[in-house]
Amino acid sequence: MSISSATQSSSGVARSLVDLAQQTRDHARLLATLPTAKKNEALEAIAQSLEVAAPEILAANATDCQTAEAEGISQALYARLKLDETKLKGAIAGVRDVARLPDPVGVVQIHRELDQGLVLKRITCPLGVLGVIFEARPDAVVQISSLAIKSGNGVILKGGKEALHSCEALVGAIRRGLAEVGIASPVVQLLTTREETLELLKLDPYVDLIIPRGSNSFVRFVQQNTHIPVLGHADGICHLYVDKAADVQKAIKIAVDAKTQYPAACNAIETLLVHQAIASEFLLEGVVALQLRNVRLLGDERTREILNIPAATEADWSTEYSDLVLAVKVVDSLEQAIAHINTYGSRHTEAIATEDPQAAAIFMAQVDAAGVYHNCSTRFADGFRYGFGAEVGISTQKMPPRGPVGLEGLVTYKYHLVGNGHIAATYSGSQAKPFTHRDLC
Known part of the structure; x- marks a missing residue:
């Protein structure tokens, strides 16, 4: 049975992509609260699960490559599709590299007293749910999933049809690794059909960022067919x-x-x-x-x-x-x-x-x-070579994140303000009390 959660549950009951995305968002909220040690434990479990499943993964990729070659796939796309033992070992090493990186969640960027007893903090937090669509390149599954787990985000993956068996084998191993440490597998989902790609682009209430990886025409198609923010680049000239x-x-x-x-x-x-x-x-x-x-x-x-x-x-x-x-x-x-x-x-x-x-x-x-x-x-120009452990993609936009995007590009922040009955009226009018605006760290 396919592990694609877009069309089947573990009981084989069909459900809609909206239900899948809602489930991913719900579990991502729980993932966002996990301590660093637990997320690192999950990444090591994923690495070990991928190592155990290596023969299955390489066999699945060989099947994809044989089919793609018979269908006349371009040399460039075939190079991206091919997942040999060396490339797989590199991807697994990347998972462990991500585990060694500092946790990007919960970082206090601003800690400021506005007045006595009124304290402001700006704290990093996960984006929520990532939708990642890519052509060929099955090793992207490993890179993106590891970065999503470490940054506390759920992820919905959609690989190209040419990499179907490879992606299923990889996601299966990743989800088994998550289950071993008690993290619900729906935080990593896999879609398998073109129709699901089009529907994914419409899931504004559930998906917070779309990351396309592929040809320039493919990336432009994604950019032109969604209202969800898109991170990526269309050309590599x-x-x-x-x-x-x-x-x-x-x-x-x-x-x-x-x-x-x-x-x-x-x-x-x-x-x-x-x-x-x-x-x-x-x-x-x-x-x-x-x-x-x-x-x-x-x-x-x-x-x-x-x-x-x-x-x-x-x-x-x-x-x-x-x-x-x-x-x-x-x-x-x-x-x-x-x-x-x-x-x-x-x-x-x-x-x-x-x-x-x-x-x-x-x-x-x-x-x-x-x-x-x-x-x-x-x-x-690569996230692994920059010391990011891996990357979800490369962004050529002017606004950050820019270039290879690792963990820092998968978090946003919230402002936390804690007072003790403070009201804005105290600080306005002719008798307004001044703010202290004193940085505490």
């Missing part, structure tokens, strides 16, 4: 700019990693910008290293004066390839590189290779992106 003061060998190493280490990732570079003063030296050496990794290069007119490669079109500057394809452009200045990035970039992650600290400072100040890097690969 990242750049590396090689400045005239770059160390050529260092820049080549960065470019190769940023393009080829995992080309299907949203933080892989899609465009390489090179200062005209260093273009010949860098491109003639760099093309060898990139082509040895099977990268297909496309170039603007000035690049093609140096390299014998196909022409890049205007559309290439705004294309997320998610593959071993890289568009190359020669620019006249740092300012021109910044202008190009701010025109075509997706505000995800941008990098400069240079030994000139002033040029790096200007780039990092003026480029509009969630991540701006100096002399390192854009592939570091």
